[in-house]
Amino acid sequence: MVFFNIMNVSNIKNALLLVDVQNDFISGSLALKNCPAKEDGADIIPIINDEILQDQLCSQFFSIIVYTQDWHPKSHCSFIDNIEHSHFDYQSNIVHLAKPTDVKVFDQVYLKYPLLNITYPQIMWPKHCIDNTWGAELCKDLKIAKPTGTIKDVQFLHKGCDRDIDCYSAFWSNEKFVSTGLKEKLDSLSIQNVYICGLALDICVYHTAMDSKDFGYNTYLIVDACRGVDTFKINEALVNMSDNGISIIQANQVYEHISNTQSQDKITNTQLKSQDKSRIRYKFFDR
Numbered sequence: 001m002v003f004f005n006i007m008n009v010s011n012i013k014n015a016l017l018l019v020d021v022q023n024d025f026i027s028g029s030l031a032l033k034n035c036p037a038k039e040d041g042a043d044i045i046p047i048i049n050d051e052i053l054q055d056q057l058c059s060q061f062f063s064i065i066v067y068t069q070d071w072h073p074k075s076h077c078s079f080i081d082n083i084e085h086s087h088f089d090y091q092s093n094i095v096h097l098a099k100p101t102d103v104k105v106f107d108q109v110y111l112k113y114p115l116l117n118i119t120y121p122q123i124m125w126p127k128h129c130i131d132n133t134w135g136a137e138l139c140k141d142l143k144i145a146k147p148t149g150t151i152k153d154v155q156f157l158h159k160g161c162d163r164d165i166d167c168y169s170a171f172w173s174n175e176k177f178v179s180t181g182l183k184e185k186l187d188s189l190s191i192q193n194v195y196i197c198g199l200a201l202d203i204c205v206y207h208t209a210m211d212s213k214d215f216g217y218n219t220y221l222i223v224d225a226c227r228g229v230d231t232f233k234i235n236e237a238l239v240n241m242s243d244n245g246i247s248i249i250q251a252n253q254v255y256e257h258i259s260n261t262q263s264q265d266k267i268t269n270t271q272l273k274s275q276d277k278s279r280i281r282y283k284f285f286d287r
Ligand SMILES: [Zn+2]
Pocket: 070, 071, 072, 078, 128, 129, 160
């Protein structure tokens, strides 16, 4: 048993983002085990519950825990069943996708965002995570943290609610048309470090981590608490994240890692304080 006895000595604030641990991605209409990589989203639940959401630890080190949920209207632009009613951009789609009826699941097409008249790429998915349905609910086995100790807030962030644009990242809609408000929430708690895991690694987890890093947060991907859609894209995402300065860590390293970061901060704070004292002394001799 490892004890981390450094509570209240550091000003570093940590956030935990648990991305889309929802029924449809585990055993529903877009279950990852039926996707090309054949990974099982259910595998991450004991890792999240037992390693990351340990009561004694997460209530000492995290300021906020955010559960994100894909939350789409029935008419959502990402659903292949809606392709014939979508804002299909005939000019931008390549020849073999010349018309909406040619499109298959996992194809990328170009759609138009009518509000801004901008064309954007969209992967077509089976219907999933329709708002207020079982598929959009968090998996019942996933532990839900309580605001206690250092945890000031537990949030449930619904994304992808606009029928005309998808929303992979917890921070932005795709193409950054609309903010979700998550950055403002994290900044209101002076968050510096963001720890991320969930489903799917190469889609929503990836975009969340990249945006987190773009916003300047120290960003950590808990890789064994993620599962993905496509093996090639999972590997590509891991390389891109690493190249962008996102640290890839394991769930059983999270608290040791946070503890080390806070110890470093304590040392730095102590050094700063003694520098302040010497400045005060210097002023004194100056007089
Ligand atoms: Zn979705």
